[in-house]
Amino acid sequence: MSWLSVQNVDVFYGRVKALSGLSFDLEEGEIVALLGNNGAGKSTTLNLVSGIVRPTAGTAIWNGVDLAKIRAHNLVAEGIVQVPEGRRIFSTMTVHENLQLGGYRVTSKAVIAERIEHAYTLMPRLAERRDQQGGTLSGGEQQMLAIGRALVGGPKLLLLDEPSMGLAPLMVNQVMELIKAVNDQGTSVLVVEQNAKAALRIAHRAYVLETGTISLSGTGAELAADPRVVEAYLGGQ
Amino acid sequence: MTQIILNGLFVGSFYALVALGYSMVYGVIKLLNFAHGDIYMLGAFVGLVILTAFPGLGAGATIPVLMLVLLISMLASGFVGVGIERVAYRPLRSAPRLAVLITAVGMSFTLEYGIRQIFGPSPQAYPLRVTGDPLPVFDAQLSSAQLVLMVVAALLMAGLGLYVDRTREGRAMRAIALDQRASTLMGIDVNRTISRVFFIGSALAGAGGVMAGAFYGSVDFLMGFTIGLKAFTAAVIGGIGSLYGAMIGGLILGLLESFGTTWVGGEWRDVFSFACLILFLTFRPTGVLGTRVVERM
Numbered sequence: 001m002s003w004l005s006v007q008n009v010d011v012f013y014g015r016v017k018a019l020s021g022l023s024f025d026l027e028e029g030e031i032v033a034l035l036g037n038n039g040a041g042k043s044t045t046l047n048l049v050s051g052i053v054r055p056t057a058g059t060a061i062w063n064g065v066d067l068a069k070i071r072a073h074n075l076v077a078e079g080i081v082q083v084p085e086g087r088r089i090f091s092t093m094t095v096h097e098n099l100q101l102g103g104y105r106v107t108s109k110a111v112i113a114e115r116i117e118h119a120y121t122l123m124p125r126l127a128e129r130r131d132q133q134g135g136t137l138s139g140g141e142q143q144m145l146a147i148g149r150a151l152v153g154g155p156k157l158l159l160l161d162e163p164s165m166g167l168a169p170l171m172v173n174q175v176m177e178l179i180k181a182v183n184d185q186g187t188s189v190l191v192v193e194q195n196a197k198a199a200l201r202i203a204h205r206a207y208v209l210e211t212g213t214i215s216l217s218g219t220g221a222e223l224a225a226d227p228r229v230v231e232a233y234l235g236g237q
Numbered sequence: 238m239t240q241i242i243l244n245g246l247f248v249g250s251f252y253a254l255v256a257l258g259y260s261m262v263y264g265v266i267k268l269l270n271f272a273h274g275d276i277y278m279l280g281a282f283v284g285l286v287i288l289t290a291f292p293g294l295g296a297g298a299t300i301p302v303l304m305l306v307l308l309i310s311m312l313a314s315g316f317v318g319v320g321i322e323r324v325a326y327r328p329l330r331s332a333p334r335l336a337v338l339i340t341a342v343g344m345s346f347t348l349e350y351g352i353r354q355i356f357g358p359s360p361q362a363y364p365l366r367v368t369g370d371p372l373p374v375f376d377a378q379l380s381s382a383q384l385v386l387m388v389v390a391a392l393l394m395a396g397l398g399l400y401v402d403r404t405r406e407g408r409a410m411r412a413i414a415l416d417q418r419a420s421t422l423m424g425i426d427v428n429r430t431i432s433r434v435f436f437i438g439s440a441l442a443g444a445g446g447v448m449a450g451a452f453y454g455s456v457d458f459l460m461g462f463t464i465g466l467k468a469f470t471a472a473v474i475g476g477i478g479s480l481y482g483a484m485i486g487g488l489i490l491g492l493l494e495s496f497g498t499t500w501v502g503g504e505w506r507d508v509f510s511f512a513c514l515i516l517f518l519t520f521r522p523t524g525v526l527g528t529r530v531v532e533r534m
Contacts, residue, residue: 050422076424088419090412101412104405105424153424 001061003028003188004049004157009058011044011212018044020212022058026157031179031189033199033220035233036209042192043085045209046159049190050082051075062157077105079156083163087146091135095126098134098145102152112152119148122178140171147178151187158182160191164198176202196233200224208233240377241495247383249491250390253484254445255468256475257397258318258438260483263472264414265434267334271341272321273442274465275348278458280314280443281363281450282352288364300385303367303451307389310447311440318439319432327428345465353458360457363450386448393441394484400437401480410434414478463507470514476524485525 002025011019019041026032036042047053048060051072060067065078081102090098099119103112120127123144129137134145143163150158160179164172172195180202183189193199200206200220208216208229216228223229255277262270284306288294294302325344329337369381401407409430412420417427449464450456467490475486490510497509517524 052418052421071426072421073424073426076422082422084419084422088416088422090415090419092415093408093411097408097411100405101408101420101423101425104409149423 002026004060004062004190006045006048006060007058009048009055009060011041011048011053012056013044013053018053018212019048019055022209022213024207024214024217026188026190028188029183029186030204031183031191031202033196033203033206034190034192034209035194035196035199035206035223035229036192037194039211040209041212042209043161044212046082046161046190046192049157049159050080073105076153079154080159081150081153081155081157082159083146083150083161085161085165087139087142089134089137089142089145089149092133094131095134095137095145096130098149099126099152102149104153106152106154111154115152115154119151122151122181123148139166140168140174143167143171143175144178147175147182151182155187157188157190160189162192162194164193164195172198194233196229197224238377239375241499242492243374243377243379243383245492245495246488247379247387247491248494249471249488250387250394251445251449251464251487252467252471252490253394253487254390254441254448255464256471256483256487257394257480258442259465259468260472260475260477260479261410261434261438264478264480265410265431266326266330268326268337268341269469270326270438271338271465272344272348273438274461274463274468275345276314276318276321276439276461277442277446277449277464277468278352278456278461279317279348279446280310280439281446281456281460282356283310283313283443284365284447284450285356285361285363285456292364294365300367303365303385303389303447306365307444307447310443314443314446315436315440318435318442321439322432322435327431345462349458349462356458358458360455363454363456365447365451366454367451382452386452389444389448393444397437397441398480398484406430406433467510470510470517472524473514473522474517474524476526479524479526482524482526489525 004026007023009019009022010017022045034042034045044053048055049067051067051070054068090101099116103115106112125141126145126148137145163175167175176198179189179191191199200223203220205219206223207214216223259270259273262268287306287309321344325340326337329340367382367385371378371380372384401410409425412423412425413427413430421427471486471490472483474489475482493513494506494510498506501509
């Protein structure tokens with residue numbers, strides 16, 4: 001069985017079916033991208049892996065752990081950390097405090113300090129603004145902070161929900177490079193994106209999600225060349 | 238003049254202690270906890286029970302005895318606060334705001350008339366007095382009871398400030414006040430953190446109750462009603478949801494009342510306070526410190 005294995009999962013919000021027989025997997029060390037339009041179930045999939053939504057059918061197993069049986073905040077301690085859609089920076093708290101909160105479940109203060117320093121080295125802009133309120137940062141800086149904050153938690157599996165949303169093209173590239181750098185240092189990544197072009201550039205493998213189920217899958221390069229993906233998600237060049 | 242200020246600061250430090258719990262609870266779950274004033278009353282009665290059970294204790298009324306009674310009452314009120322949240326508010330977390338508000342009013346009556354059932358409707362003498370020579374401050378006098386109680390209140394507030402600003406759990410409280418979902422994603426147990434907020438807020442109110450008992454010399458089952466409203470006023474004046482706002486709001490309200498009583502007359506005291514509440518709600522609903530309006534993205 002794969003490191004992360006999601007099999008035939010259904011998720012309902014009330015009577016609305018958000019995921020329908022969803023299956024996908026992720027091996028340790030990979031970057032896997034989930035592509036799809038609004039309402040396809042991308043965020044729901046991440047929240048499933050984060051333990052925030054529960055499946056009504058199917059299984060989601062990670063590293064031998066049944067994700068449906070652990071409370072969301074405890075999964076963070078196990079090593080699954082999500083960078084949520086819209087970044088959700090703690091806006092009136094300082095950059096430094098935001099990073100410290102990322103280490104809430106890390107017991108060693110020395111490890112937290114070390115990871116915060118590491119985040120500052122990766123993202124020097126954050127170091128310059130460490131005493132500024134998070135809400136005063138630009139969109140790109142907030143995204144960097146959201147990723148930095150997640151990294152302080154020491155994730156084994158990092159989940160990113162639309163990290164490119166609302167960012168200028170140059171900033172999108174920087175964020176993607178950052179994700180790649182994080183992956184090179186050993187963190188597995190599951191990234192959800194509408195910006196298929198940006199995501200496929202860094203992803204080892206990708207899935208296309210439509211109305212709560214996987215419609216296509218392949219390596220990043222395969223999908224980038226697939227006419228159906230080009231047509232639907234890459235602007236049909 | 239100095240006397241008026243001293244009296245104002247003294248009463249204000251009680252208001253601040255109770256306002257803190259009001260404001261903290263509002264900050265994290267956006268609930269006006271109308272039972273909060275009754276926790277103050279409950280704290281006073283817990284102290285009364287301890288002092289009645291050990292009659293020798295209050296007689297020699299020294300500072301260590303006061304501290305001991307304070308500590309036990311704070312723990313007891315803290316746990317009652319946690320219990321109330323667990324039983325009455327948590328099941329309604331996703332219900333309309335109004336439902337929880339009405340539950341809070343119900344909880345307030347439950348506490349008031351529960352205590353009335355046990356202790357009866359008449360005021361009970363409080364067998365604890367802090368005695369000592371009054372302390373001259375410029376042209377005024379501060380009784381040693383006032384001095385001790387003000388120092389205790391100041392220490393409690395300073396401790397709370399440090400806790401919320403500097404510690405990991407304090408950061409978690411501020412985080413859930415801003416965004417509960419994001420806090421969960423940081424690994425924060427939101428329910429446990431909310432319980433902790435109720436514990437601390439209720440313990441501070443309980444401390445205020447014991448201090449009021451020790452200062453005024455008697456307690457009754459409705460003593461929390463007015464102070465609850467005053468604390469709410471103080472929280473609004475300071476900027477509801479803001480910790481330092483509640484402290485400052487309490488002191489401002491105490492001073493306003495003290496000056497108001499002197500100039501307009503004692504019987505107008507409550508009229509004066511609540512007129513201030515209305516003025517603030519009309520002209521500055523965010524309070525003195527509530528300038529930062531948090532926008533969620």
